[in-house]
Amino acid sequence: MNQNDLKNLIDRYSRRFESFGYDPRTLGWDKGKQMVRFELLTSQIDLRGKRILDIGCGFGDLNIFLKLAITMTMNMLVSIQSLS
Numbered sequence: 001m002n003q004n005d006l007k008n009l010i011d012r013y014s015r016r017f018e019s020f021g022y023d024p025r026t027l028g029w030d031k032g033k034q035m036v037r038f039e040l041l042t043s044q045i046d047l048r049g050k051r052i053l054d055i056g057c058g059f060g061d062l063n064i065f066l067k068l069a070i071t072m073t074m075n076m077l078v079s080i081q082s083l084s
Contacts (some may be wrong), residue, residue: 027058038065 014024
């Protein structure tokens with residue numbers, strides 16, 4: 001990447017971050033569609049017992065999504081077991 005392209009890239013994301021802050025729109029994503037992407041991704045793969053290394057261009061929101069999904073699943077299992 002040449003210096004001009006690098007400067008343009010940095011300028012674009014800096015302006016987006018100034019406008020949106022910590023938000024998927026800073027990265028060029030629509031906020032409402034991020035959860036749809038995460039749900040689709042996780043519905044296609046059995047993640048039980050797996051380790052996930054999230055390397056990408058973003059804020060690590062997939063990691064947060066996965067932690068919440070695991071917590072919700074564990075809470076649901078505890079609730080079901082308490083009914084038995």
